[in-house]
Amino acid sequence: MSSSPSSSWYDTLTSTPVLIATAVGVSFAAIFAASSSSSKTPQQVKEQVKEIKNAAVNAGDAKGKAAQTGASIMSAPATDLAPPKDDPISASDLAQYDGSDPSKPIYIAIKGRVFDVTAKPEMYGQGRGYNVFAGKDASKGLGMSSLDIKDAVPDYSSLNESQMNTLNQWESFFEKRYNIVGKVVP
Ligand code: HEM
Numbered sequence: 001m002s003s004s005p006s007s008s009w010y011d012t013l014t015s016t017p018v019l020i021a022t023a024v025g026v027s028f029a030a031i032f033a034a035s036s037s038s039s040k041t042p043q044q045v046k047e048q049v050k051e052i053k054n055a056a057v058n059a060g061d062a063k064g065k066a067a068q069t070g071a072s073i074m075s076a077p078a079t080d081l082a083p084p085k086d087d088p089i090s091a092s093d094l095a096q097y098d099g100s101d102p103s104k105p106i107y108i109a110i111k112g113r114v115f116d117v118t119a120k121p122e123m124y125g126q127g128r129g130y131n132v133f134a135g136k137d138a139s140k141g142l143g144m145s146s147l148d149i150k151d152a153v154p155d156y157s158s159l160n161e162s163q164m165n166t167l168n169q170w171e172s173f174f175e176k177r178y179n180i181v182g183k184v185v186p
């Protein structure tokens with residue numbers, strides 16, 4: 001079976017990869033995660049992050065909803081979570097768990113509660129797509145759907161209502177999937 005290349009749906013789709021990824025809502029991050037396992041120059045990595053950020057402007061809303069409902073594009077909730085702990089963890093302790101040492105756990109804090117995301121090195125490990133959130137409280141960036149390092153900070157007081165919703169949805173996403181190992185203390 002053949003059709004005219006210039007008018008086929010295939011051409012339309014492949015000429016606008018970011019749009020497709022946004023519409024499908026899956027493939028772009030999957031490709032991103034997979035490709036970060038091969039060696040990239042810093043410039044290539046920067047380009048990838050920029051592409052993700054641009055696409056996320058459109059995808060953020062859908063992803064927030066997906067996070068809230070636990071929709072099928074996201075990993076399933078955990079069934080074996082431990083009771084939450086409230087051990088004090090300083091910001092500088094937390095910074096050691098940023099994925100740079102593969103022998104250590106990886107932690108991410110949201111609104112001061114520290115989640116153990118060690119099970120997902122392909123997302124949060126060094127050089128991976130979501131490493132920007134590792135070893136810190138990055139509440140503001142999660143609320144903004146931002147992968148920019150300057151947004152990966154604890155103070156989320158600047159978020160507006162919809163960004164607060166997004167942050168709350170991520171919080172609930174993490175609560176369902178990762179053990180809480182402590183709370184950030186000054
Ligand atoms: C084109 C834009 C994006 C797409 C298509 C996308 C897609 C996805 C997909 C499919 C997953 C699920 C992966 C899995 O469960 O294994 C995921 C996870 C996630 N995404 Fe994105 N993403 C995008 C951008 C962003 C941005 C800008 C942020 C910043 C807040 C973000 C934050 C996250 C987080 C925190 C997870 C949870 C990872 C986990 O712990 O399982 N994503 N994303």
Ligand SMILES: *[C@@H]1O[C@H](CO)[C@@H](O)[C@H](O)[C@H]1NC(C)=O
Pocket residue numbers: 160161162163
């Ligand atoms: C919140 O801020 C974002 C980013 O500036 C904007 O797109 C969105 O419309 C704002 N939402 C509300 C409810 O103000």
